[in-house]
Amino acid sequence: MRQPPVNRIARDAIKAWKITAAFFVGILWLLTIGIAVMTSMYSFSFWYMLIGAVVSGLSTYLFVFLFPKIRWRRWRYEVFEQEIYIQHGILIVSRTLVPMIRVQHVDTKQGPVLKKFKLASVTISTAATTHEIPALLEEDASDLRDRISALARVDEDDV
Structure with missing residues (x-):
């Protein structure tokens, strides 16, 4: 079996993922508070509020x-001359090889949370799908x- 990739994403990815998750969980808490208010106003069952x-x-x-720390520990990548090796997952770890010859274009993207921590994600597009290496330092993502x-351009010239 092949060894796992060696490069890690930035440690600040944990903070960025926590902030993003907190935003969505905050919405869930607002819904829970709404259920609590409805329970007290309209005498719904106490179980709705408890659930x-x-x-x-x-x-x-x-x-x-929990998940941001595990996700950071599992996220690894490595770029070879002929392929890109990506490993990620929380419960199920996926290992993906993207042949350089299949790469159509590469982008960097940065949302407001990543920008706060000076991070960016690299997206690698092929004809079939898009692969992402999230939360790299801005300079590392650009490089x-x-x-x-x-490397993808060299492979096209070799064909």
């Missing part, structure tokens, strides 16, 4: 505190994008 609170609490623990682009 909402348990689901919201469990979601907060999993998506804000990686340029390197992949140069």
